[in-house]
Amino acid sequence: MNYVREVANPFTGKTSTAWSRRQLLLFGWFPFFHRKQITLNGARFRVIRRGKSKRRYLVIHGDEQTARQVLETFMATHDGVAFLIESNTRNVSINGGELDPNRMFSTEGAELNLKMLNPGWSYPQVEIALSVLDHHRDHLVNALLPPKRGVLVALHNNSEDYSVKDEVPISDSISLKQPDNPHAFFLCTDPKDYAALSQSPYNVVLQQKKPQQDDGSLSRLAAREGVRYVNLEVQKGDANRQAEMLAWLDKNLA
Ligand SMILES: [Zn+2]
Structure with a gap:
């Protein structure tokens, strides 16, 4: 089926592509968009x-x-x-440890929280978890x-x-x-x-x-x-x- 229509502009005579309502509805359900x-x-x-x-x-x-x-x-x-x-x-799990999800929105806050909730973690373990968060936070x-x-x-x-x-x-x-x-x-x-x-x-x-x-x-x-x-x-x-x-x-x- 072809959902795309060519629509002529009545003033310029130029044609452009229009999406049918059905197609827009279909796209609305694509996981990429929603x-x-x-x-x-x-x-x-x-x-x-x-x-x-x-x-x-x-x-x-x-x-x-x-x-x-x-x-x-x-x-x-x-x-x-x-x-x-x-x-x-x-708390949620992160790299085998724990993190309060409402403390993950800054590096500074996440670091304090990770150290508090995972007292057995080494310095590199904290750093790795922080870099994961920094990478995907945006x-x-x-x-x-x-x-x-x-x-x-x-x-x-x-x-x-x-x-x-x-x-x-x-x-x-x-x-x-x-x-x-x-x-x-x-x-x-x-x-x-x-x-x-x-x-x-x-x-x-x-x-x-x-x-x-x-x-x-x-x-x-x-x-x-x-x-x-x-x-x-x-x-x-x-x-x-x-x-x-x-x-x-x-x-x-x-
Ligand atoms: Zn709460």
Whole structure:
């Protein structure tokens, strides 16, 4: 079958090639254009695409099942591209060792994390793992980061040992509407998003300026690159609250 048509321009009389709608639809399903997975060493992400949208969503920690469930449900009715890590554990494997996938976005941060999680590793083992990450990082980052003026929303779940209180001292602006509920909060990198999110009934912090130490997290990378990024944190198991906050964000963010 021939899906390509020659189309004459009514003004110039010149012909050009046009793609039929059927052909475009067929191409849309080619894995080259729409990959279902993206990988950086042991960190493999399932990709869900729906409609046309500049929204990007991410679950990066495999043990944060509440976030995974909330995002999967959300994507059934909302447009965007979602990345969900294919793992049941927080850390992923790399060269026989372990790595927190949200510490792999800078050499500096990954080095600290690899040394902490793999105390038995020699200096060359750390160096080899770092060079693997340095070599392939851009491929993943380019896939995860939103197009211009788009926003990336990362869903996380925390436990007793982490809350907005840990972020307050290193944040540029703070709005704590629910101080008694410190585990549920937004962390964003864009002042306009902060202005919008601080109108919500939820806790929000802004971290725009580059901090002293780069911990290798995606939020630091986004802040450095001037990319709109929002972390949406709730306590593990608090799916209703996370779904509610995600819906609020989706409705009210530009
Ligand atoms: Zn997390």
